Amino acid sequence: MKTNLGGTGTLNAVVLQAMKTNPGGSLSPSEVVGRDALIKQLWRALEKQSVVLSAERRMGKTSIIKKMHAESAGKLTVYQDLEKVGTPREFVESIVESVEERLSTGKRVAEGFRSLLQNLHGAEVSGIKLPEVADREWKVLLVAIIKDLVAKPGGTVYFFWDELPLMLYKIQKNSGETVAMEILDTLRSLRQTYPLLRMVYTGSIGLHNVLTSLKRAGYANAPINDMKKIDVPALQLIDAENLALQLIMGENIQVADPQIIAKTIAQSVDGIAFYVQHVVDRLANWQGTIEAKTIKDIVSNYLCDAQDPLDMRYFQERIKTYYLREEVSLAYGLLDILSTETVAISFGNLANKLASRMAIHDLEAIRSMVELLQLDHYIQQNPEGNYAFRFPLIQRYWKLNRGLSH
Amino acid sequence: MNKAFLSRFTPSLMSPEMLEAIFVQREKLAQRTVDQIRDSVLTQTKHYSLLVGPRGIGKTHFVSLIYYRIKKLEELQSRLVISWLHEDGYAIGSFLDLLLQIFQGIFEENKDKALQEKVKAIYSLSPQEAEAVALRLLKEYLDKCTLLLLIENLDEVFKGLSEEGQQKLRSALQENSFCTILATSPALFNGVASQTLPFYGFFRIQHLEGLSLEEATNLLLKIAEAQGNEDLSKFLATGLGEDRVRVVHELAGGSHRVFVVFSQFLTEKTLDELVNAVMEILDDLTPYYQARMSYVSPQQRKIIDFLASRGRPVPVKEIAQYCFITNQTTSSQLKDLQEKGYVSSESLGRESWYELREPLMRHCLEVKKNRGESVRLLVSFLRGWYTRDELEGKIKGLPENSFSDREYLQKMAYGWDIFPQNPSASLGMIAKKILKIFEDLASKEALLEMVYWQSVWTELGEKHDEFQIPLRLMNAAVQFLKGNRNKRALMELPIEERRIVREWFKEKPK
Ligand SMILES: Nc1ncnc2c1ncn2[C@@H]1O[C@H](COP(=O)(O)OP(=O)(O)OP(=O)(O)O)[C@@H](O)[C@H]1O
Ligand SMILES: [Mg+2]
Numbered sequence: 053m054k055t056n057l058g059g060t061g062t063l064n065a066v067v068l069q070a071m072k073t074n075p076g077g078s079l080s081p082s083e084v085v086g087r088d089a090l091i092k093q094l095w096r097a098l099e100k101q102s103v104v105l106s107a108e109r110r111m112g113k114t115s116i117i118k119k120m121h122a123e124s125a126g127k128l129t130v131y132q133d134l135e136k137v138g139t140p141r142e143f144v145e146s147i148v149e150s151v152e153e154r155l156s157t158g159k160r161v162a163e164g165f166r167s168l169l170q171n172l173h174g175a176e177v178s179g180i181k182l183p184e185v186a187d188r189e190w191k192v193l194l195v196a197i198i199k200d201l202v203a204k205p206g207g208t209v210y211f212f213w214d215e216l217p218l219m220l221y222k223i224q225k226n227s228g229e230t231v232a233m234e235i236l237d238t239l240r241s242l243r244q245t246y247p248l249l250r251m252v253y254t255g256s257i258g259l260h261n262v263l264t265s266l267k268r269a270g271y272a273n274a275p276i277n278d279m280k281k282i283d284v285p286a287l288q289l290i291d292a293e294n295l296a297l298q299l300i301m302g303e304n305i306q307v308a309d310p311q312i313i314a315k316t317i318a319q320s321v322d323g324i325a326f327y328v329q330h331v332v333d334r335l336a337n338w339q340g341t342i343e344a345k346t347i348k349d350i351v352s353n354y355l356c357d358a359q360d361p362l363d364m365r366y367f368q369e370r371i372k373t374y375y376l377r378e379e380v381s382l383a384y385g386l387l388d389i390l391s392t393e394t395v396a397i398s399f400g401n402l403a404n405k406l407a408s409r410m411a412i413h414d415l416e417a418i419r420s421m422v423e424l425l426q427l428d429h430y431i432q433q434n435p436e437g438n439y440a441f442r443f444p445l446i447q448r449y450w451k452l453n454r455g456l457s458h
Numbered sequence: 459m460n461k462a463f464l465s466r467f468t469p470s471l472m473s474p475e476m477l478e479a480i481f482v483q484r485e486k487l488a489q490r491t492v493d494q495i496r497d498s499v500l501t502q503t504k505h506y507s508l509l510v511g512p513r514g515i516g517k518t519h520f521v522s523l524i525y526y527r528i529k530k531l532e533e534l535q536s537r538l539v540i541s542w543l544h545e546d547g548y549a550i551g552s553f554l555d556l557l558l559q560i561f562q563g564i565f566e567e568n569k570d571k572a573l574q575e576k577v578k579a580i581y582s583l584s585p586q587e588a589e590a591v592a593l594r595l596l597k598e599y600l601d602k603c604t605l606l607l608l609i610e611n612l613d614e615v616f617k618g619l620s621e622e623g624q625q626k627l628r629s630a631l632q633e634n635s636f637c638t639i640l641a642t643s644p645a646l647f648n649g650v651a652s653q654t655l656p657f658y659g660f661f662r663i664q665h666l667e668g669l670s671l672e673e674a675t676n677l678l679l680k681i682a683e684a685q686g687n688e689d690l691s692k693f694l695a696t697g698l699g700e701d702r703v704r705v706v707h708e709l710a711g712g713s714h715r716v717f718v719v720f721s722q723f724l725t726e727k728t729l730d731e732l733v734n735a736v737m738e739i740l741d742d743l744t745p746y747y748q749a750r751m752s753y754v755s756p757q758q759r760k761i762i763d764f765l766a767s768r769g770r771p772v773p774v775k776e777i778a779q780y781c782f783i784t785n786q787t788t789s790s791q792l793k794d795l796q797e798k799g800y801v802s803s804e805s806l807g808r809e810s811w812y813e814l815r816e817p818l819m820r821h822c823l824e825v826k827k828n829r830g831e832s833v834r835l836l837v838s839f840l841r842g843w844y845t846r847d848e849l850e851g852k853i854k855g856l857p858e859n860s861f862s863d864r865e866y867l868q869k870m871a872y873g874w875d876i877f878p879q880n881p882s883a884s885l886g887m888i889a890k891k892i893l894k895i896f897e898d899l900a901s902k903e904a905l906l907e908m909v910y911w912q913s914v915w916t917e918l919g920e921k922h923d924e925f926q927i928p929l930r931l932m933n934a935a936v937q938f939l940k941g942n943r944n945k946r947a948l949m950e951l952p953i954e955e956r957r958i959v960r961e962w963f964k965e966k967p968k
Contacts, residue, residue: 072497072505076660078635080502110659114632122502135656136629138622149590150633179583180590214632218625326659333662336490359646363659 068294070301073336075329076110081119085298085325086291087112090284091120097280098210098250102243104276105254107284108429109366110326113254116284117212128209130154134255135215138222140190140235145182147211148197155204164203165196191238202246209248215255220262229269232262236275243278253279260427261374283429286443287325292318295325299332307342316344320351322443327362330354334361355449364449367430375424382421384454385410387441390431391451396438462684466719467746469519470544474526479684480718481523483673487664488520491640492527498638499534499604504631506639508612510646511666512799513750514715517642520666521608524640528606539600540567542608543615550618553626554585557592560607564599573599589626597634605637612641616649621656624649628656644753645797668712675703677714681721689726697846702729705840706736708954710818719743736837737830740822747822754800757783758791762800762814766823771804771811771949802953806945817954831923836954839927842890843958885924893928896935900962905939912936927955935959 071083094116097103107113114133121131130150137143148162170176172193173183186193201209224232243249253259259276287295296314300307307313321327334350335342354362371383389405390397397405403418412418422439425431432442441447451457464480465471481488494505509517525542528534541563550556561577564570576595580588596605609615616624631637641661650657669677675694682691693699710716716739723738751759760781765772778788792812795801802815814820821833892915899908912932919925930951937947938959948956948965960966 072494072503074494074503074505075662077506077662078502078504078632083503118632118635131633133629133632136626145590179587180594181584181587215629337486359663359665361663366658 068298068301071298072302073299073329073333075326075333078118079115081122084112084115084119085295086287087116087119090282091116094120094252094282097282098208098252100280102249102251102279103253104259104279104281105252105284106258106281106427106429107254109256109370110324110363111284111286112325113256113284114214117214117252117254121212124210128154128204128206129212130210131212131214133214134219135222137219138226139187140194140223140227140231141182141186143219143223143235144186144190144193144197145180147194148182149180151197151201162197162200164200165193168196169193191234194238195242198242198246198249202248207248208250211249211251213251213253216253217255217257217259217262220259221257224262224265229266229271233266233271233273233275236266237273240273240275240278251279257370257374258428260424264424286323287318287328289315289318289323292321292323292325292328296328296332299329300335303332303336305332305335305338305342312344313342313347316347320347320445322445324443324445327445330362351445355445355452364446364453367446367450368453370428379421379424381410382417383425386418386421386425387430387450388454388456390439390441391447391454392456393440396434396436396440398438402439462686464681464685464718464722466715466722466742469516470522472519472522474523476684477519477523477526480677480680481519482677482680483669484516484520484666488523488527491524492531495524495528495606495638495640496531496534499538499606502635504604504635504638506631506661507641508650508661508663509640509642509666510663511642511644512713513644513753514713515666515668515799516714517644517666518610519714521610521640521642525608537603538606539564539603540606540608542567544610550615552585552589553619553623554589554592556615556619556623556627557589557596560596560605561592563607564605593630597636600636603636607637607639607641609639609641611643613643613645613647613649616647616657619649625656628660644799669707669714669717670712671700671704671707674707674712674717675700677717678703678721678724681718682724687725690724690729693726693729699729701845702732702841704844705732705837706739708817708840708844708957709736709821709837710739711816713816713818715746716743716816716818732841733834733837737833740818740825740830740833743818744822744825747819750800750819754795754798755791757781757787758795758800761788761791761795763823765801765812765814766820768813769820769824769952771813771953773806773809773811775809777812804949806949811949813953815953817952820952835923835926838886839889839924840954842886843893885922889919889922889924889928893931896928896932897962900935900939900959901964903939903963905936908932908936908939931955931959935962938963 069082074083094103094105105113105117118131121129130147132146132150134143134146137146148165151162166177169182169186172185172189177183182193220232220235223235239251243251253276263271263275286292293311293314296317297310300310300314317328317331321331331347331350331354335346338346355364371380375383385406386402389402389409399419399422402422403412403415406412406418422431426433429442430446431439433439441450462476462479463472464476469477491507494507498504509520511517521542525540528538528540541560543559543563550559558577558580561573565574565577577592580592580595583591619627639661646663649655650661650663679691679694682688682694694703706716706720710720719742720735720739722742723735728735751762754762760783761777764777764780774788774792775785777783777792778785781788783791789810792801792803792810796803796812799815800819801812803810803812805811821836825833892911896908896911899911912929915925915932916929919929934947934951934956937950938944941947943963943965945965948959951959
């Protein structure tokens with residue numbers, strides 16, 4: 053079913069396509085709503101340089117890069133989910149496999165790579181898995197396969213690497229910090245060497261989480277300073293509203309005024325697509341009439357539901373997982389304070405309030421924590437320089453679950 | 459296979475007709491699930507659903523039903539490959555094992571000999587190579603088709619996969635979008651509930667609810683119809699029939715399995731008489747409940763046994779003490795048992811009190827100790843209590859200050875006095891009538907009168923089994939009011955009795 057909304061003949065008339073809710077699943081490219089402008093921006097950035105794409109979990113990173121990959125007619129793109137990778141050898145292996153799969157012209161693509169491998173191994177290598185020698189020689193092999201690839205006619209090669217930080221995290225755990233750093237360095241030097249090579253790093257944990265721990269281990273390089281950092285924001289309210297509307301249509305939900313319901317949904321979840329999906333999914337199972345108030349109740353209930361359907365606990369847990377132990381109370385303290393503020397507050401004000409709850413020795417520590425919380429999308433700085441939670445919904449959640457609301 | 463065959467423990471053995479015939483409560487969910495699978499097969503969208511609910515709540519029935527509905531959709535068949543990983547009999551310890559099980563499931567479905575040969579060849583490889591080859595084979599085999607993966611006990615599968623296997627699985631799903639999943643699990647588990655693990659937020663999680671009284675009656679009705687038992691279906695459609703079902707509902711909660719088992723002992727007569735039918739369910743379910751115990755750790759088992767023997771809620775501290783486990787461990791074991799649907803909790807002040815969630819399970823575990831006498835008493839008491847009759851109207855009609863209407867009550871006492879000469883009224887009936895009057899007093903919080911009648915009836919009824927439960931309820935109610943609505947007094951009662959007293963006072967559990 054296609055409906056033409058806003059049929060006043062204006063240029064912004066949107067074609068709405070009915071679709072089923074799918075919270076958490078894989079979307080087909082046409083179901084990724086409201087990301088066209090961002091995707092355009094990404095392609096434009098990629099004309100010049102590689103990109104680090106970052107966002108909160110479940111914000112839609114994967115959907116975006118998969119859509120770019122699927123709709124990249126005429127471009128040579130490779131999409132890989134790297135969380136399965138735990139060693140450099142496996143990294144090379146998975147690149148070889150994806151590349152050969154993507155370019156399956158019957159003939160092996162990676163000729164240079166194959167002959168190098170044979171030399172190193174001392175015999176022909178037939179299987180998918182690489183021989184042990186690749187554990188030691190992964191660097192030259194990685195360079196070789198990329199070199200083969202960019203030598204193909206057809207212009208720029210794009211790698212979409214999902215969950216790259218998770219891979220680095222695992223490699224760091226399995227093989228130590230040095231190896232993880234070497235991977236980052238090698239990739240950077242490949243980008244420097246081959247002007248037709250582009251990479252997109254993204255993943256469910258922030259790259260900076262891994263970089264911070266590498267720095268602590270003495271890593272001084274800046275392995276992504278040549279890349280453009282792009283944040284995935286929540287959807288524009290109008291897009292979130294359209295998404296809600298399309299889902300309401302797709303699920304055949306009976307409401308008096310779909311527009312108003314859709315708008316309420318979009319607003320009450322701050323335009324976050326994943327939550328829009330959840331709320332409409334809930335409506336699809338709803339018994340009884342649905343009004344704007346129903347939506348508000350659903351969202352409020354979500355926030356205190358022990359089953360945590362919106363996966364909000366993540367915002368607390370990840371601090372415990374990825375931050376240093378001594379940082380946790382500082383991070384919690386700052387967020388506790390901000391969660392009860394109704395307007396954005398200045399750094400000085402924030403530090404003052406913090407000082408009234410814990411001993412502060414070092415203003416710089418607070419400053420860098422504020423920065424980290426920004427990188428992790430908990431908080432943001434407005435044009436006046438004041439700080440507030442990035443999403444009111446998450447602020448509400450924080451306040452509730454830390455027992456700070458009266 | 460007999461089409462009307464009703465399997466009590468393995469719904470996957472039932473015919474699609476029978477699965478449909480007795481399906482209640484979840485039609486909307488079924489339709490949505492089918493739609494989602496259809497969408498996943500016909501478009502690039504892929505849905506991943508996880509149904510969560512304790513054992514016996516109808517997960518396998520649901521999955522089987524969906525399976526047959528999907529198989530009936532002509533338009534899907536050329537683009538669909540199904541693999542169904544059944545409940546038991548599979549041991550998955552790695553991503554490779556999972557892939558091999560998937561092939562096994564595909565083979566069971568379509569007997570594709572060529573595929574089987576190719577899978578065989580995998581076994582000659584090293585595990586790492588085998589895994590890569592198996593994944594590639596699966597991709598090639600599916601080509602443009604979508605795999606519908608039905609997985610029961612996903613929690614076990616995830617445990618076997620461990621974090622590494624889970625990561626490989628998620629990678630494969632993200633990279634290929636070749637598979638839609640309908641999975642079940644008796645409880646939420648770390649793999650999907652822990653924020654830092656790969657599958658967080660990945661599944662559409664659906665918590666399955668137990669049957670309401672109405673739905674349970676409806677289920678029995680449908681079974682009676684499917685099996686051509688007309689007398690029974692007529693009886694079930696009456697108010698009295700529903701009253702009888704209510705007793706089982708109070709004891710069993712909304713467990714589908716219990717009602718399916720129950721249905722097998724039912725005729726109009728046995729349902730009406732009830733006591734023997736319930737004794738039969740107990741007998742039939744005992745091995746089942748014992749088997750359920752094998753899903754929990756020895757420590758948890760000990761806790762369950764202890765709770766069964768107590769027969770009423772117990773605070774954590776006391777459980778810890780009697781099981782010789784630390785408070786902290788006890789707490790976490792209880793939380794786990796609660797998630798799995800074995801126990802329920804109530805908080806009293808700052809303390810949590812726990813008990814077995816299904817009274818029936820408790821009775822099953824305890825039945826041997828007293829040869830079932832207490833269950834018989836309980837069932838006949840509940841049967842009487844939950845039978846609607848005119849008495850209620852009469853009592854409700856008593857004036858506000860019922861003390862003045864003591865005459866009626868005295869007549870009741872008198873009736874009791876002359877009982878030996880009046881065998882037409884059974885002890886059970888008298889006990890119920892008295893308790894109904896007491897209920898009326900309680901709902902008016904007429905403490906003085908309650909105390910008075912409690913003492914009268916204790917004296918008169920104490921020696922009789924039929925009075926045990928009513929007297930216990932009276933006592934709890936009096937203590938409750940004496941203590942200024944002290945909830946602790948209610949904790950002396952098992953869950954099914956507590957519910958009755960609670961209704962008198964319109965008390966809600968916390
Ligand atoms: N633009 C969109 N339109 C519609 N739904 C969306 C959109 N973006 C995200 N979603 C919803 O959010 C879910 C998560 O999206 P996605 O997997 O792309 O997030 P992610 O940022 O990659 O998550 P993670 O951090 O866990 O890897 C999707 O399954 C879908 O339900
Ligand atoms: Mg992702």
